[in-house]
Amino acid sequence: MFEHDFLAPFPEIFLINATIILLIYEVVLSTSKKYDYPPLVRNVSWLGLLSVVRLGGRVWENEEPYRYLITILLLAANAPLTVANLFYNNLIINNFTYFCQIFLLLNTASTIVMCLDYFKEESLNAFESIVLILLFTRSMLLMISAYDLIAMYLAIELQSLCFYVIPALKRDFEFSTEAGLKYFILGAFSSGILLFGCSMIYGFIGVTNFEELAKIFIGYKITLFGAQSSGIFMGILFIAVGFLFKITTVPFHMWALDVYEGSPTLVTTFFSIAPKISILANMVRVFIYSFYDPTWQQLFFFCSIASMILGALAAMAQNKVKRLLAYSSIGHVGYLFIGFSCGTIEGIQSLLIGVFIYVLMTINVFAIVLALRQNCFKYIADLGALAKTNPILTITLSITMFSYAGIPPLAGFCSKFYLFFVALGCGAYLLALIGVVTIFISCFYYIRFVKIMYFDTPKTWILYKPMDREKSLLLAITLFFITFFFLYPSPFFLITHQMALSLCL
Amino acid sequence: MGILLDEPKYPVIDRAPSAGTTISNFNLADWLRVTAITSASIPVGYLAGGSVNIRGPSMYTAGLIGLMGGFMYAYQCSAGRLMGMFPNDDEVARYKR
Numbered sequence: 001m002f003e004h005d006f007l008a009p010f011p012e013i014f015l016i017n018a019t020i021i022l023l024i025y026e027v028v029l030s031t032s033k034k035y036d037y038p039p040l041v042r043n044v045s046w047l048g049l050l051s052v053v054r055l056g057g058r059v060w061e062n063e064e065p066y067r068y069l070i071t072i073l074l075l076a077a078n079a080p081l082t083v084a085n086l087f088y089n090n091l092i093i094n095n096f097t098y099f100c101q102i103f104l105l106l107n108t109a110s111t112i113v114m115c116l117d118y119f120k121e122e123s124l125n126a127f128e129s130i131v132l133i134l135l136f137t138r139s140m141l142l143m144i145s146a147y148d149l150i151a152m153y154l155a156i157e158l159q160s161l162c163f164y165v166i167p168a169l170k171r172d173f174e175f176s177t178e179a180g181l182k183y184f185i186l187g188a189f190s191s192g193i194l195l196f197g198c199s200m201i202y203g204f205i206g207v208t209n210f211e212e213l214a215k216i217f218i219g220y221k222i223t224l225f226g227a228q229s230s231g232i233f234m235g236i237l238f239i240a241v242g243f244l245f246k247i248t249t250v251p252f253h254m255w256a257l258d259v260y261e262g263s264p265t266l267v268t269t270f271f272s273i274a275p276k277i278s279i280l281a282n283m284v285r286v287f288i289y290s291f292y293d294p295t296w297q298q299l300f301f302f303c304s305i306a307s308m309i310l311g312a313l314a315a316m317a318q319n320k321v322k323r324l325l326a327y328s329s330i331g332h333v334g335y336l337f338i339g340f341s342c343g344t345i346e347g348i349q350s351l352l353i354g355v356f357i358y359v360l361m362t363i364n365v366f367a368i369v370l371a372l373r374q375n376c377f378k379y380i381a382d383l384g385a386l387a388k389t390n391p392i393l394t395i396t397l398s399i400t401m402f403s404y405a406g407i408p409p410l411a412g413f414c415s416k417f418y419l420f421f422v423a424l425g426c427g428a429y430l431l432a433l434i435g436v437v438t439i440f441i442s443c444f445y446y447i448r449f450v451k452i453m454y455f456d457t458p459k460t461w462i463l464y465k466p467m468d469r470e471k472s473l474l475l476a477i478t479l480f481f482i483t484f485f486f487l488y489p490s491p492f493f494l495i496t497h498q499m500a501l502s503l504c505l
Numbered sequence: 506m507g508i509l510l511d512e513p514k515y516p517v518i519d520r521a522p523s524a525g526t527t528i529s530n531f532n533l534a535d536w537l538r539v540t541a542i543t544s545a546s547i548p549v550g551y552l553a554g555g556s557v558n559i560r561g562p563s564m565y566t567a568g569l570i571g572l573m574g575g576f577m578y579a580y581q582c583s584a585g586r587l588m589g590m591f592p593n594d595d596e597v598a599r600y601k602r
Contacts, residue, residue, distance in 0.1 A: 007584055010577050018570050025566045035559050043563055046553035050546060051570055080585030083510040 008081045008093050011101075012141050018051035019134045026127045040127040041119040048130040049112045085147065089209050092147040095502035099495065100144045100281040103356060107273050108137045110363050110474055114370055115266045117468045121373065122264070126169050133270065136162040140278035149198040149208040152282060156194065156246070159278070160187050166270070167263035179262030186255040187246070194242025200235030213290040220293075236291050240299060243286075247279045249337065250306035253330050260326035265373055268322055269366040272329050273359050280336065280355060288343055289503060300341035305434050307334025312438035315445050319379050321369060324445060325362075328404065331442060332358050338419045338435060342426040348500035350415075350422045353492065357403075357415040357485070364400045364478040368393060371467035380449065384458025393467075396479050398450045403482045405446040406439045411485035513589030518596050522587040527580055530587055532595065535579035542578060546571025 006013065022044060030040055084093045112133065119126065139158035146152040164187060168180025202208050205216060220229070241252065248256040260268045287296055311331020318324040336358065339351035369377065371393070377383070387394040403412035416439060423432040467475075485492075519526060550567020554560040585591035 007581070010581060014574055014577055017573055021566060021569055021573075025562065029559060029562055035562075038559050040559075043553050043559060047550065047563070047567055047570065050549050050567060051574075080581060080588055080590035081509060081511060085508040085510070089508075 005086045008084055008086055009091065009145075012138055015051060015134060015138045015141070019131055019138065022047055022051070022134070023131050026131065030127065039125045041125060041130070042116060044127045044130045045112055045116050045119075048134055049109060051134060086145075087151075089211065090148045090151040091142070091145045093145060096281070096285075096499045097145045099352070099499045100277060101141050103359070104137065104140055104144065104274065104277050107277065107359055107363070108133065111266070111270050111273065113470045113474055114269060114363075114367055116470050118264075118266050118370055118373075122170075124170065124264070129166055129169055129266075132162045132166050136166075136270075136274070140274060143278045144281045146282065147210050147285075149201065149210075152286070153191075153195055153198055156282075157191060159275070160191055160246075163187070163271075163275070166267050167259055169264050169267060175262035176264060179259045182255055182262075183259045190242050190245035190252070193238050193245075197235045197238025197240075197242060200231055200238065204231040204235065210285060210290040214292070217291055217293065233295070236296070237299075239286065240296065243279060243283050244303055247276065247283075247333055248326075248330055249303045249333055250310045250330065251303075253307070253310070256330065257323055257326050260329075261320065261322045265322065265366070265370055268325075269362075269370070272325065272362050272366065276333070276336075277355060277359065280340070280351065284340065284348060284351065284503065288340075288348065292343065297341050297343055300337055301428065301431060304334045304337035304341055304431060307331060307337065308435055308438040309334075312441040315442065318445070319381065321378065321380055324380065325365065325369075328442070328446075329362070331438065334438075335416060335419055335435060338423050338428070338431055341431070342422050342428060344422065344426055345497070345500045346422045346425060348503060349493070349496045350418045352496040352499055354415040354419055356492070356496075357411045357482075360478045360481055361400055361403050361412060364396070364475060364482065365404075367471045367474050367478070368397050368400075371471050380452055381456070381458070383449065383453050384456045387453045394453045396475055397453065399479060399483060401446040401449045405443045407443075409486040411482045414486055414489060511590065515586075515589045515591065515593050516597050517589035518593065518600050519587045522584055527584045527587060530583045530596065531579060532583075535583055538579045538582065539572070539575035542575030543568055543571040546574070 025047075026040055026044055029035060029038065031037065081093060082098070083095075085091070086093065112130065115129075118124075119129075136159055139155050139162065143152065143155035143159060146155050164180065164184040166180075167183050168177050170176035198208070201213070205213070207213060207216070245252040245255075256271075260271060263271065287300075307330050311327050311329075311334055315324050315327035315331065318327060332354075336351055336354045339347040339349075339354060341347070342350075372382075372386075383397075386397075399410065403410035406413045406416045416435070420432040420435055423429075423435065522530070547564055547568045549571075550564040551560050553567065554563025582591065586593035586596050
């Protein structure tokens, strides 16, 4: 009955088993009198990193499977199946899935690397957070390869359940508890709306598989007031609202600011990076492959414009770093939606490029924030002494901020240029114009970082401690890519083009 | 049931090999892969457990994760050879396909 089905998702199966092993290990050892109830966070972080880099990504080159023993490309690079529909069309594997899963695993590994010192600095013995991160990663892998509304919803719920817990990691900190509770209530609400939409689609059409939905909706005009399509319209609208909520798009972004600020910084890092990849990948499959219709383009145009404007204007008044980065995240989702809402192959390609570069920049920024956290770095003004005490870190942060601001020739400029180029190509001139204007506005608060670091006199001089080796390495890798991406972007453009083609053909 | 859209590039020995067939098809290279990955994981666990004096349990856990990963990696290689996705001269000679 299941001939090839369990061979293809070997990375996911491995991750599930590794998570269970780690959970048993943690529970047994943390209560062990023999080992004097050891703090396990750092130890479990390394074991979790061992599990993640075992997975790696799949290689889409079918000419000669690369079976290197480079650990990060181990299991998935060796996958014998590269294009398949699994479990009665509930999951799909193709080049688009591979790219997104590779990228997701790299980001998870980066996040775990960033947290190696975090728990020690915060005196937080929360080893269960690593297990939750691994479970969350597994759910995102499933979400990316979901090919059915039921599979998609199960993966979203699994992701959400893990995410509801980790903002409340600091149990003795009221903001953390508030963030967890807020995200739980609002996240459950959005999941309910999404499920209601899925149920309406099934009720009016009778199928849940994306491929069958795509066949039904070819040439089918979906309108609110049509006799048969109003229910379908409402169902798809509810699904869209559920997704827009989870990706913190205006006007469903309200929860993000308090949750990002109240959560532990590591959790904020994870919130800013990982869900964007999986949810955008899923949205692309649902709305561009299954429900392709110009009706949704108008909705996503509006969300894109609103996110860009709010992200640019609201961040100007922020003094706290995490809140400012939350608004920046909202603004960048608006830019990514430009490519998404165009609905073309180039649009999907620009979305993938934009996500990749945005994630690298965010890893860079949050690695710096985490490194400075030990010095009670909370406000932007606290950066006043950085240029004098740590000039290399100052240069790193400056370059990343310039990249966020879209200043050439950095990677951020390349991604935004291609997004606007795609918008002009599909006739969305207003979208491109608003995007350019909001980027100019956002330059204010990105370059404000540089001004404070180099030209402001700090109110209190803070002696910054040296950062750990792991974060230094991560910063070096991401900074290298951000700075030199413009020299040779072709391979990346070719890969993302192939990913987009595999989705559309 | 899975629908494969890949074209096998080498002779197909078994289109859908069972677990027993795949494991019995493990060659020396597959067992070396299992051993190598397990061996590489053990020192990682030993070093990770050093800071809190739990080297032993950490080493065993990492070894278990490595053993599982190595076995799955070898399983993939073996299944791929049987399905005609990877070079399989030995299997072709053995099954005279």
